[in-house]
Amino acid sequence: MLKPSILSSLHSALSRSSSHLARRSYSSESCPERKVAILGAAGGIGQPLSLLMKLNPLVSSLSLYDIAGTPGVAADVSHINTRSEVAGYQGEEELGKALEGSDVIIIPAGVPRKPGMTRDDLFNINAGIVKTLCTAIAKYCPNALVNMISNPVNSTVPIAAEVFKKAGTYDEKKLFGVTTLDVVRAKTFYAGKAKVPVADVNVPVVGGHAGVTILPLFSQATPKANLGDDEIKALTKRTQDGGTEVVEAKAGKGSATLSMAYAGALFADACLKGLNGVPDVVECSFVQSSVTELPFFASKVRLGKNGAEEVLGLGPLSDYEKQGLESLLPELKASIEKGIKFANQ
Ligand SMILES: NC(=O)c1ccc[n+]([C@@H]2O[C@H](COP(=O)([O-])OP(=O)(O)OC[C@H]3O[C@@H](n4cnc5c(N)ncnc54)[C@H](O)[C@@H]3O)[C@@H](O)[C@H]2O)c1
Numbered sequence: 001m002l003k004p005s006i007l008s009s010l011h012s013a014l015s016r017s018s019s020h021l022a023r024r025s026y027s028s029e030s031c032p033e034r035k036v037a038i039l040g041a042a043g044g045i046g047q048p049l050s051l052l053m054k055l056n057p058l059v060s061s062l063s064l065y066d067i068a069g070t071p072g073v074a075a076d077v078s079h080i081n082t083r084s085e086v087a088g089y090q091g092e093e094e095l096g097k098a099l100e101g102s103d104v105i106i107i108p109a110g111v112p113r114k115p116g117m118t119r120d121d122l123f124n125i126n127a128g129i130v131k132t133l134c135t136a137i138a139k140y141c142p143n144a145l146v147n148m149i150s151n152p153v154n155s156t157v158p159i160a161a162e163v164f165k166k167a168g169t170y171d172e173k174k175l176f177g178v179t180t181l182d183v184v185r186a187k188t189f190y191a192g193k194a195k196v197p198v199a200d201v202n203v204p205v206v207g208g209h210a211g212v213t214i215l216p217l218f219s220q221a222t223p224k225a226n227l228g229d230d231e232i233k234a235l236t237k238r239t240q241d242g243g244t245e246v247v248e249a250k251a252g253k254g255s256a257t258l259s260m261a262y263a264g265a266l267f268a269d270a271c272l273k274g275l276n277g278v279p280d281v282v283e284c285s286f287v288q289s290s291v292t293e294l295p296f297f298a299s300k301v302r303l304g305k306n307g308a309e310e311v312l313g314l315g316p317l318s319d320y321e322k323q324g325l326e327s328l329l330p331e332l333k334a335s336i337e338k339g340i341k342f343a344n345q
């Protein structure tokens with residue numbers, strides 16, 4: 001059994017200030033009713049993500065949807081004695097009910113990579129899944145914030161945008177590609193190399209979510225450390241290849257699930273805080289953007305009552321980062337265009 005101290009550090013790691021908020025006052029003003037739906041809830045990411053969202057005191061209703069397996073996952077997490085009511089929905093005929101009334105929808109539905117594959121190799125299967133799910137979102141909960149985890153994120157986010165545009169429900173402030181795992185990795189790897197406490201580390205990661213399109217800005221990392229060029233290059237490469245490192249270690253049994261569930265829970269928590277009016281909630285995310293010439297780009301985003309209230313610029317870049325930015329643009333552009341083309345076929 002989890003000791004209370006372990007449980008409370010899980011809570012606080014997930015959502016430091018939101019759990020304080022909930023402990024301080026549980027009034028409907030500071031903790032309004034919030035429904036979160038997870039699509040793909042029975043999967044490798046979906047299950048631990050369901051657990052972490054069940055632990056989040058900002059959630060009042062947790063809706064777990066998948067094509068199979070959700071009754072079991074829902075029954076299981078529903079026994080945890082935290083605030084939210086849990087419901088499981090299985091199969092497309094229950095998708096509408098799963099979505100109705102949602103404030104935040106998290107989408108980890110789709111197939112993961114095997115060794116030797118790129119994220120783009122998942123396009124053929126996952127593009128269709130995302131298109132179907134987003135069509136239903138446009139119909140049943142057009143005002144919800146959508147957190148897209150399904151890969152390739154560089155294409156699935158543009159697909160979602162096109163589906164919403166066609167349905168007349170697109171709001172660029174409400175669609176997010178979840179790139180938090182890149183930030184989580186960059187923080188962990190930087191803390192190890194710089195020998196600074198990991199809990200104090202901040203590193204923006206910009207661009208997209210695949211290989212060289214992942215651009216960690218270690219020149220802006222805090223606390224500052226005197227790392228050499230080779231160390232920065234090695235950290236950058238490790239962050240870019242973090243997903244592949246896990247895919248290879250899992251040797252055919254999928255990609256990152258536990259660290260992704262953590263990252264997905266962090267980002268959803270930030271969205272909920274923003275919706276609830278908590279000030280200064282800033283996270284990196286792949287969103288509609290005018291930061292570069294590309295229509296979508298990951299950078300720091302200020303989250304608020306309407307979703308992405310402000311997309312922040314890149315700040316000063318080192319020469320190495322400027323080079324990285326130049327070289328990521330063609331690949332990211334092609335992935336975005338591939339998504340847009342697919343959605344309009
Ligand atoms: N954004 C990121 O940083 C990041 C990190 C890790 C993984 N991912 C991606 O997340 C996705 C899921 O990974 P996983 O390891 O959980 O895979 P998984 O195969 O373990 O789980 C996927 C789940 O999606 C469900 N699913 C399939 N079609 C569906 C549909 N039409 N509607 C609802 N659910 C459906 C499956 O039944 C399964 O339960 C993959 O595409 C993976 O590449 C993204």
Ligand SMILES: O=C(O)C[C@H](O)C(=O)O
Pocket residue numbers: 112113119151181242243244246247255256
């Ligand atoms: O690498 C993958 O395929 C999964 C995910 O995008 C990750 O970064 O871990």
